[in-house]
Amino acid sequence: MGRLAVRQDRRPGQVQHREGHQERDGRSPLLRNASLKAGDDTWYFLRVLRDGRPVAYSSPIWVNDGKQAGSPKAPKGDLSTTGGRWLAGDLNVHSCFSSDVYCAGTDDASAADPFRQGVDVRSRFAEAGSRGLDYLAVTDDNDVRSAKAPGSGSHGVLAIPGYEDKVKGDAHVLGVDKLLGNGDGSAAAINALANEVRAKGGLFQVDHPGSKITKKFAGCDASTLTWGYGFDVRPDTVEVWNPSSSIRAAEDYLDCWLQRGARVALTGGSDAQTQYGQPQGAGYPTTWVLARNRSQGAVLEALRASRTSVSALPPAVGGRPLVIEAKRDGRFVPVIGDDVRPGEKLHVRSLDPLTDGSLRVLANGQTLLDQHLTRDRAIEFTAPAQPGWLRAELRLGNDLLEQTPLCGAIDLGANLCPYDAAMVAMTSPVYVR
Template structure:
């Protein structure tokens, strides 16, 4: 294993030099066809009765002013008896020419909470009416509706996700600016990944209130009320187009990462399967392992703190694999491993370091601690045919 810092170049022997007859490994489509977009996938407006000072126009206006690319306003469905279409979606303020808006809601049940994401309006009432049904019936309805189901805050006590994880497309691995209460969620996620479930990880601020006051003007003690707003944390997706369908598709396929806030560095995670120094896969991708070494690269893009050193922790199959340093204006870390040809394996990344200031929501920074960002995994042999 090795690590590199401050450079994007990887020292590798070209495949052709190793074997002149070696076939060129083409990059997967996700690596060469897309754009990075940032957003928030868990927000509550005035249509949730436990929300305050947070009209739809305020949420979208804040996102537009601060350069967000997409949003999912996910109001509680039980507050409107399942009829989110007549409330959040038909609110005249639910529109934007600059931010991609997803259709969704927080599926709020006695067995836990989940967020629904869709590129188009769907009949949410059908899911609300099945909130106490058996998992198989819920899964069938979800598939018929063609929506994305995400498990919300799965380690959050009474509101943890209590349904089968065979139903879900993603897990909320980072809920709100308060990082420490999310650590247990990573254990759940790794359990699901080790079992062979290819489930994406995402973030969500779970904001219920208006723009928080600055630290010297805070009048409420609740961390939620004073530190959470759009982008705490921020989910990034590598989407094929700037459309709702492309955002949902990228999230579903794990082409996504999470950062503490939109001003902080984005964690990009790539793999080079033939050693030619060119990345040919990225997080979310799943390929057949050859048993030969794979060169992995972690890049921290944009928003890095000057002269900072970042700790890059690599997790392989739920266990620590290695720690690496990344620093400089464009921090990079690299390592090498040989995924087994005959078993499933995955690699994911956690990044710790100083928080990049988020002046619009200043109270969020100390609550995130040292956690700067999380990647989705790169997978090997996860498809049944492997």
């Protein structure tokens, strides 16, 4: 059997490559050495031969010392900008205190189930820290014990208290560490709940309204959604991006709120519950907030002000926010969640200089712009002449992805829609006033 070894030389820009093949008599392999210089090659892959025939390949390895002409620079770690700094987080993860998981010591031993193995609070924060997140909301089902559990707020990650409220659909109550009353569960009672959490400095979110839908959401007919209050309960945010829910349906639900004149932000959450059934864990996707400082209060303030952008990936693996900016006092500044003038010149760009794709800007329910966004570039456009709203999204594909049959009903434990899988990043609205 062929053998292969590779090591990185300590000198910058040079890699030693070893490729082996098996001798005919089956004894130890012969190794060939070759040097690759970053100035000559930007990538290479390794191949294993047996009797002169390839039997295995590696994925590509990129050689880039950052000095080559035209080579992209790695994303910077500091995302400070006018008005604050972009902070990364996940607003929807679960711990051992959630009802759908099992954890030894938390649940009765008779309920042991390896397929429902949960994750304790400290491990959730360790996971978030390893992925470069700044904040994390452990939102267990009608349970707030995570807020005071050992490890909450550890590993350099801010803890955002809250819980997932099981009403006629799922909602997030964020910014409180005590359960609040639902009354009789009517729309009036849930509106009272939302007002109470706002008075306490928190916010109310509708979660994954496109989850397990069996009929396409169209024409603002909310009866097709799992959120049973339709437009009778106004949220502060809508969880548009959830791995097990239809992004398209949630987008359309958000846009229906915007068409009604409401100011509602979008967020994303991994909804990570079990250790093995949902191995993606925290940060897939990541919700970015433009916060005035790195504090719990500033994160909640930014969410209420709609200063959010969602990326498919967390910071540790290259995730960065998509931003919409306007020129103020001679320089471009973020305006997501803010007001702009009708006809004002704007531009949109990804803060990850290595990302490109198909950019779409939606305004007042219509497509305002749809073109390719080149990496490390911005696309300029003009705000619509009529008052309303606009938002942007970046995808790997094109409109053909919206026509596939899998973008219809989502009644599965996982979302298989190519439209959703191709999403890279999306922004909350900018308001045209």
